[in-house]
Amino acid sequence: MADLFMPAFIAVVVIFGLIKKVPIFDTFTYGAREGFRTLYSLAPTLVGLIVAVNMLKASGASDLICSAVSPLAESLGFPKEIVPMILLRPISGGGATALLTGIYKDYGPDSFAGLTASVLAGSTETTFYAIAVYFGSVGIKKIRHTLLAALAADFTAAVMAVITVKIFMR
């Protein structure tokens, strides 16, 4: 059932497009090109941040940070490996991606840490970026309680990532 989800999803979209008389192949290639463009714009950030994350790990600094935060993380039920990601996620999408790949590499994408990190990455956005783009575009300077509400949402996502993985993926 779950195996069929992806191919079935694609088939539904394609059939829907045919019915609506969309030139599906041209549209597909146009979209795919956009995908490459996204990747292209992500590349420089990722090169810089994966290097920086690798440096933190190789130097032993990330172990130090992890063990410093682990009592707090464990009391909240978070796997300590994902704490740096929780902190970086609202600030930098590329940084969070770099940390995410680090977690996949060290523990595997289907480990507890890998799964919670995946859910966290999928259920949050780069909060500061969204705030800057939207308020910046209309010259809003006083954002009032936007950041508070947005960060509360991010924290909720982190808590729920741990809870849902524990309930559904074990």
Add this chain to the structure above:
Amino acid sequence: MMNYIFAGMIIISLICAVFTGNTNALSTAVINGAGESINLLVTMAGALALWSGVMEIADKGGFTKALSAVLSPVLRPLFKNVNKNSRAMKYISMNVSANLLGLGNAATPFGISAVKELKKLNPESNKATGDMIVFVVMNTASLQIMPTMVGTLRQSYGSVKPFSILPCVWISSICALAVGLSIAKLLNGKD
């Protein structure tokens, strides 16, 4: 902000490596990290392009519009001072629909048009209105049907079931959104 984070990561690594004696590992990490990031991009490229193509068909086939029509009645009560047939409302629901479909590139222009419309309701002030806050908070939470980026990454690193996390992602993001919106609404007060 990123300037300081990037610099901080590098400086802390260097200091830490000197104290722990991991200097050799550190220099290997620099060289390998650069190559590794490109490997990752190459591994991801195919799947990401595929999904972007599929979602583009969905968009052109009218998924975004259809979704927007369904969502609009749900979204209306959240925006106090927005007329339900206004352009602001239309842009807001198009933005939310595009986000749901994971079309970030399409969602942002709709979102900018939406805040510009919201700004017209209060043109003199540089202070965020309650409706703006609700809208932006909605955009900082990521409600997405298919988180293709994470799925693709999971696949690249050998996950057996890359999209098995979907239900968890949906539940987590709905809860996050609910908390964010409740706080925004509560603190908005009469605005």
